[in-house]
Amino acid sequence: MEHSHIHKTRTIAIIAQASAFTGLFSVIGMVIGPLIVKIVCQHKHPELKSFFDELLNFQLSIMIYLLVAAALYIVLIGVFLLPVIFISWLILNVIGLVNITNGNYTYRYPMIMRFF
Numbered sequence: 001m002e003h004s005h006i007h008k009t010r011t012i013a014i015i016a017q018a019s020a021f022t023g024l025f026s027v028i029g030m031v032i033g034p035l036i037v038k039i040v041c042q043h044k045h046p047e048l049k050s051f052f053d054e055l056l057n058f059q060l061s062i063m064i065y066l067l068v069a070a071a072l073y074i075v076l077i078g079v080f081l082l083p084v085i086f087i088s089w090l091i092l093n094v095i096g097l098v099n100i101t102n103g104n105y106t107y108r109y110p111m112i113m114r115f116f
Contacts (some may be wrong), residue, residue, distance in 0.1 A: 006103075012041045013051055013100045020093055027066055030059045032099055051105040051116035055096070057091075061112040062089045 016037035023030025038052040062085065069081035092109055099107040 009045050009048060010100070010103060012037065012045055013048055013105060014097065016041075016048075016052065016055060017093070017097045017100050020055065023059070023089070027063055031056065031063055048105060051100075054108060057095075057115050058092070058109040058112045059094075061109075065115070085090055086090055 016034045019033025019037055020030050020062060022033045024079055032051070038056065042052060055111045065085050066082065066089075069078040069085055072078035072081060088111075099105075102106065
C-alpha cells in the first residue's frame with residue numbers, strides 16, 4: 001500500500017513539473033499547468049506542498065523575468081536577456097524533472113523570488 005502511495009506521489013510531482021513545459025507554447029502556460037496540478041492534488045498529497053510552492057515560485061519568477069526582458073527589448077538589452085532566460089528556464093526545468101524522477105522533492109531553484 002505504501003509503495004503505491006509513493007508511486008502516485010512521484011507521478012503527480014512529475015506531471016506537475018512536466019506541465020511547466022506548456023510554457024513553450026504560452027508564457028502563462030508555464031504557471032497554469034503546475035497551478036492546476038497543485039489545486040487538484042494538494043489535498044490528497046500534502047507532502048508535496050513545498051514542492052508545489054517551489055515550482056510555482058520558479059515559474060512565476062521566470063515569467064516576470066521574461067516580461068521585464070521583453071520590455072527591455074526596446075532598448076536592446078532584452079535581445080540578450082530573452083534567450084538567456086529562456087535557456088535557463090529549459091535547463092532548470094529539466095534539472096527539476098530529473099530530481100523529481102529520482103524522488104527528490106526538495107530541489108530548490110536558484111535565482112527565484114519566493115512568493116509562497
